[in-house]
Amino acid sequence: MTVDAAELVRRPIAPEDAADQINAPTLDLARGTVGVLDGDRMVGYSSAAHKKHVEDVHRVTVIGGVHPRYRRRGLGAELLAAGIASAKALHALHHPGLPLAVDAQNNALNEGAHACYRAAGMTPVRWYAHLRHPLGASVADAPLPDGLVVEGYSADNDADFLALGNETVLDRWGGVPMPPEQWRAFLGWSAFRPDLSFLLRDADSGAAVGMLLTCSWDADTAATGVRDAHLRASEPVTPGGGAEWPEIAS
Secondary structure, eight states: OOHHHHHTOSOOOOHHHHHHHHTOTTBOHHHHEEEEEETTEEEEEEEEEOOSSOSSSEEEEEEEEEOGGGOSSSHHHHHHHHHHHHHHHHHHHHOTTSOEEEEOOOOTTOHHHHHHHHHTTOOOOOOOOOOOOOOGGGSOOOOOOTTEEEEEOOTTTHHHHHHHHHHHGGGSTTOOOOOHHHHHHHHTOTTBOGGGOEEEEETTTOOEEEEEEEEOOHHHHHHHSOOEEEEEEEOOSOTTOOOOOOEEEO
């Protein structure tokens, strides 16, 4: 049993998915990761991912987990402490002149994780919801408004996807622009579906005004028999415009 499956969080992790995360440009393996081994088997881990581009606050994201058979031994508290220490070290290296915030996310029903966070002095500041909608006949047909055209992702409009994403992300809590190297890493994910990612463009001006990025994990399908799509959508650019719809299941 994997940590994710036991904690009812987003999805199972396949080896290729783990490789995508480990090779992310925001992850400093030497300074930002810790593993707990029982012999040659990893039974717990933590990682801290820093931001390369920061506005007002440097938010370092700490994630981790303990194998279900090794819980209730204090490993989670030790790994969280190690993750926070890694976050402080990365912050001192990259953005020492800015305030630091250590972010951790988990399932709202995971009381064990919440107790661990509270013991470390952390408090909840924001809640997210996963939204699901079945496909098929229940999906309403929404005609494209006049003056807009849709085009699929390609190398020709790649820069428009990145620029639009970086513009709309500023409307989100804690959002910072994605540097080109992080964007390139995202495009290299095995889960990214360029054939199901689209750009919305103003037909007259040619400006990119909306986009949809789609990821789908084969490990999900193998474990559940259901093909899911994780969507990141940005609305047409208007005041207060950027939005995300986390998950739509087919």
